[in-house]
Amino acid sequence: MTWAKELEELRRREALAEEMGGADKVARQHGRGKMDARARLAALVDPGSFREIGKIAGKGSYDENGELTGVVPAPFLFGKATINGRPVVATADDFTIRGGAADAGIGRKMEQAEKMAHELRLPIVRMIDGTGGGGSVKTLEMIGATYIPAVHMWGEVVKNLDTVPVVALSLGPTAGLGAARIAASHYSVMVRGLSQIFAAGPAVVDALGESWKGGAASHEEAKEALGGSEIHTRNGVVDDEVASEAEAFARARHFLSFMPEYAGQPARRIETGDPADRREEALLSLVPRGDKQVYSMRRAMDLVFDKGTVFEIGKNWGRAAITALARLDGWPVMVLASDPSFLGGSWDAKTSEKVERWVKLADLFRLPIVHLVDNPGFMIGREAEMAGTIRYGVQAMNAIYKATVPLASIVMRRAYGIAGSAMSNADTYQYRYCWPSGDWGSLPIAGGLEVAYKSEIEAAEDPAAELEAIKARLAKVTSPFRSAERFNVEDIIDPRDTRPLLCEFAGLAWRRLGAE
Template identity: 85%
Template sequence: MSWARELEELRRREALAEQMGGTDKLARQHARGKLDARARLAALVDPGSFREIGKIAGKASYDEDGELAGVLPAPFLFGKAEINGRPVVATADDFTIRGGAADAGISRKMVQAEKMANELRLPLVRMIDGTGGGGSVKTLEQIGATYIPAVPGWGDVVTNLETVPVVALALGPTAGLGAARVVASHYSIMVRGLSQIFAAGPAVVDGLGEGYRGSQDHAQAKEELGGSAIHTRNGVVDDEVESEAEAFARARHFLSFMPEHVGQLARRGACDDPVNRREEALLSLVPREDKQVYSMRRCLDMVADKGTLFEIGRMWGRAAITALARLDGWPVAVLASDPSFLGGSWDAKTSEKVERFVALADRFRLPIVHLVDNPGFMIGREAEMAGTIRYGVQAMNAVYRARVPLASVVLRRAYGIAGSAMSNAERFQYRYCWPSGDWGSLPIAGGVEVAYKSELEAAADPAAELAAIRERLDQVASPFRSAERFNVEDIIDPRDTRPLLCEFAGLAWRRLAGE
């Protein structure tokens, strides 16, 4: 006697699950320019690698004879898959079923997905499209009571942030728990024009009497309230892309730099870029005029292994560039000043971005390379109102807490507390400085007239006296004066930056491998 009949029912239930929300709902999803959940999973992971868990879970209906009449699948899919040949837990919300809100079995499925990543130490990818929470107010009438809110399994979400790489892709309107699941990640992406994130949507905001009306067009109202133009510039989400395909590619790329879990080291990549490559353009990159800007991204492209630079969070905290890259194949976390925005001064958002990025690098044991051109914390009333000093000190604290090897290269300015946050001065300073280096407790140009006020007032020709003082101070400010006293470890030819940083990367990973 076989179990063929039961297997036939299993195949029938699996077929019903693959129909998702039904033909009409799928057509509506595709008409919005969105892939369905199953197509997303197929596009994200290595071909043929997805093994679904809990496929037939859902809300079944039966006829008067007790026979299965239909199944409304749970609007959440997950399973084991591979990305770049490495195991992951891949999940996807199904917006075609109640807008991705809670339904039969979804709560436990979400919890089990998080637990699987946690207990098996597997990277987790969340593709979020909908609320993922308890449905609408209408649900309360169906339940027959209200309830004190709680999020089942949120402890596993928190634990995963401490143990495995977590990537979140917002692929549609995400509110409430859906929005929280996006933010609770190490790397997050929105698709421009397709994704929105909010604590509550436009209709709820209006209903609470806050006066938000947005546009009469529903899609435009959602975009105005929580589109990628907002959240990739306030730091809620790291990056925005033009298409779902680009979002999948960036998620895969981010994970290629990561270990599978805390305690495991990331993998070295193949490298055909010569370690001793010396770029002539570096010699004239930094202009002699102190107020002129230059492209730090151009510098990074010339220093890192060709084609490996992966910038994160380009649109927020813009005075600092944060990126993953490779040096001689070794993965590193790159932190760099951007003199084209605020002159490279750290404002509150930049400091917040630095703190998060350094913590990410330290958690997943990626050596840090810091390219410095920092004139200090942003000053002025707006900076004070934003609490810049608090965020700035938290960024500095993150640098001092980090246990991974760190190398800094001072290209130009390093002033004040922000300048001192280039590295942990209590440890060995693996540091190089370019001849264009300019540093101190505060910029000389901004303090001369205050420091020499009495001399200038007493001078017969104050302008000539000021010029003479500036000339003397220019000599004192020479980086070679600092090198004489070993306040600077090494002044280098800028063209040697890549070879020396590749040497650092090799030594850093040698140390990490021995821990």
């Protein structure tokens, strides 16, 4: 006597699960230019590494004799896999089954996936395509009552944000709980033209009578107009947009390669083959002499960090600050850099929000921070005041002062006002180097000179000549060497020494972090 009959039923149920929503709906998914959930899982993780959990969960149908006639699989798949050889929890919504809505056992499956990540300290990747919530209005009639909203799994989502790296890939139209699951992540990606995110979709918004479509002629155009990647990668809801699902998977794998598997575990060093003592001649002339001239901070990053390792995140929002992961002598670091080509590098509200989030992420996963500084201060003017810039700016500064990971700052040019002082925590040892192009103070000289010397200028026989004479005097006082003379800055360096010195910092930082 064996259990062959039961194993036969198990194989049958597994085969039904693999059919997902059925051939027609799978074909419709592919016809929209989208991969199905099982293909996505295979494409994301290391080949052959996915072990599915709860494969046969779903809603069975039976004949009058109690014999199985069919199964509607749960529209949520998850399991243990590896990415870059390291264990992860990989999950995928199945849009071919009720648009990924929460029925057929999805609720507990989703909760178990989040618990697995938290309790076993495994990174989790969510591939989100659909609502992933409480179904549709029709569901209420099936239940026979409405209910007070409660997301019972959300406590696990919150725990994961404090415990393990969380990656969310938006791979289709996503609303409600699905949208919330994307936002509740450390790194998120949308596929341009394929994915949209809304608190509620176009039909619900239309029912409220809001005029918003902006000339959209079709349903697809309406979805893009309401919640496409052009919107959400510029307002900070989502970090990055890509051109294809394959690119989204690649970026997820790349992000995780810099991260530890959980908060408290040291991230890994890799051999990049880039000499720590490399000195780049181009750095010597990178910063122009004209204070209003711009230069490429991204070029500086490529010259300073290990070649080919700079991985920028959030390029399209909070654009006065560049945030990236990179390596120095193989050690992973988180990079915060001013972008003088946008708002002159001034921190506006969105930039400040971005800085705060980035510094908190570095502190959570214990990655050293390298701050490349060219900051003329907070954005000023009525629009900046209306946006509450100072509040967001102070929150960014608070994050820097609360951070406990090692931080090194390189002052490449400007550092003015409160925003400039947020280059590092002045109450701790400041691991800081300044370039000869350094220009700093409580406010830019050009902005306060004519006010401070108003009476002298007005009393002069030649006001224009007096103004130039005052500028010449102040130019000597504002020399960075005067600051170094008083040990107001630690060291002024040859820009070509920046990489060797930062590689030294990375080694010392990881010596400490590895001992925690």
